[in-house]
Amino acid sequence: MANLQFSVSGVSRSHSEIAMSVRGFEFAIDEPAELGGTNAGPNPVEFVLSALAGCINVVVHLVAKERGVQIDGLRVTVSGALDPRRFMGDPSGPRPGFLSVELVAEVDSPASDEEIDEILAIAESRCPVADNLGATTPVLLRRAAVDRASVEA
Amino acid sequence: MANLQFSVSGVSRSHSEIAMSVRGFEFAIDEPAELGGTNAGPNPVEFVLSALAGCINVVVHLVAKERGVQIDGLRVTVSGALDPRRFMGDPSGPRPGFLSVELVAEVDSPASDEEIDEILAIAESRCPVADNLGATTPVLLRRAAVDRASVEA
Numbered sequence A, B: 001m002a003n004l005q006f007s008v009s010g011v012s013r014s015h016s017e018i019a020m021s022v023r024g025f026e027f028a029i030d031e032p033a034e035l036g037g038t039n040a041g042p043n044p045v046e047f048v049l050s051a052l053a054g055c056i057n058v059v060v061h062l063v064a065k066e067r068g069v070q071i072d073g074l075r076v077t078v079s080g081a082l083d084p085r086r087f088m089g090d091p092s093g094p095r096p097g098f099l100s101v102e103l104v105a106e107v108d109s110p111a112s113d114e115e116i117d118e119i120l121a122i123a124e125s126r127c128p129v130a131d132n133l134g135a136t137t138p139v140l141l142r143r144a145a146v147d148r149a150s151v152e153a
Helices: A044-066 A113-126 A128-134 B044-066 B113-126 B128-134
Strands: A004-012 A018-022 A023-029 A073-082 A101-108 A139-144 B004-012 B019-021 B027-030 B073-082 B098-108 B139-144
Touching: A004 B044, A018 B044, A023 B044, A023 B098, A044 A073, A044 A101, A044 A113, A044 A128, A044 B004, A044 B019, A044 B027, A044 B044, A044 B128, A044 B139, A101 A113, A101 B098, A113 B098, A113 B139, A128 B098, A139 B113, A139 B128, B044 B098, B044 B113, B044 B128, B098 B113
Parallel strands: A101 B139, A139 B098
Antiparallel strands: A004 A018, A004 B073, A018 A023, A073 A101, A073 B004, B004 B019, B019 B027, B073 B098
């Protein structure tokens, strides 16, 4: 199977808000007021945590289906903490991103806890988002010539 | 400054869709039909790319302000490709996540290209999302006891 390609695009609305466009879905990313934003939507790092929750939902159901395990309900909570110093420009801080990410899955299933634990471990190993967080991913950033019609907020 | 804590939660609606709740913001994550979903929202890996776009918007503006550089407009496009084999359970594939992530920034500014390139490089080094992708982040996954009222779709 060929690689799957994904692409998203956003236009800055302010120093904190960006209007995202993803296959026709439109949504705002912003910072809350206490982080200097206008709170038009969840912030970037909350979308990282949400992406992991969404990915685990998909892969848990996929792995459970392969094993003939019924899933009657699933709640996923994802949390993380980061030190804002490097982000704010203070080089004395540790890494700018989440120091770690913790995911808690409440899985309602007739299967045993052991079976569910095994499904969760397999799901983590096959989840694209968990992989991009847990292992290094090259991030290539470059400037392109400006198309003024496309960048004005 | 104390660490900043972030937490999000979602309830599975189906094998592909999860209803996310983030500080009162509600949104769906789903897979498109061609990936077996019901297309109620962007998919998990598109939210990863979007998170990077949102983070770069914030940090570019922050760094530009520190340097007295005016930003008149910014469009951010983020792309990535992944091989779905490991995700689908075929161990012959490479890593399940994005092999790399590419970000293109169109920055409308009176500043020189060299100044903008420098701002972009600094922004990348201070962006929490770029850090969580570019360096390894421990992902801790565990099962919790089910609260039936909280997990039913």
